Amino acid sequence: MTLGLILDSETNDLLIDGRCIALGRPQTTIATIVTTANRGELKELPLIGGEANRQLGSPRQALWLTRLRKQLVAVGLKVKNLAVDSRSNAIQMEVE
Numbered sequence: 001m002t003l004g005l006i007l008d009s010e011t012n013d014l015l016i017d018g019r020c021i022a023l024g025r026p027q028t029t030i031a032t033i034v035t036t037a038n039r040g041e042l043k044e045l046p047l048i049g050g051e052a053n054r055q056l057g058s059p060r061q062a063l064w065l066t067r068l069r070k071q072l073v074a075v076g077l078k079v080k081n082l083a084v085d086s087r088s089n090a091i092q093m094e095v096e
Contacts (some may be wrong), residue, residue, distance in 0.1 A: 002026065026076055031095045034071055048075060056089055
């Protein structure tokens, strides 16, 4: 099992557990970065970016989840489940 640095989901800062930097499965952190990034924001991967913030304030594009799934696969994640709760706009995701 690969371990990596974990980001706090609320602040996007490194997660501190006690007085140490937390380690865990990096898949969740990678999925969060891809989902919230805008296209062109990641220098090495300029076409990657789920642009979730643009989806919140406008009618959801029909193919948005399909594009997001393809981007997550392109960065090496296996996507088991990907959906958006229409009432709360929460993205429900299960990745490996």
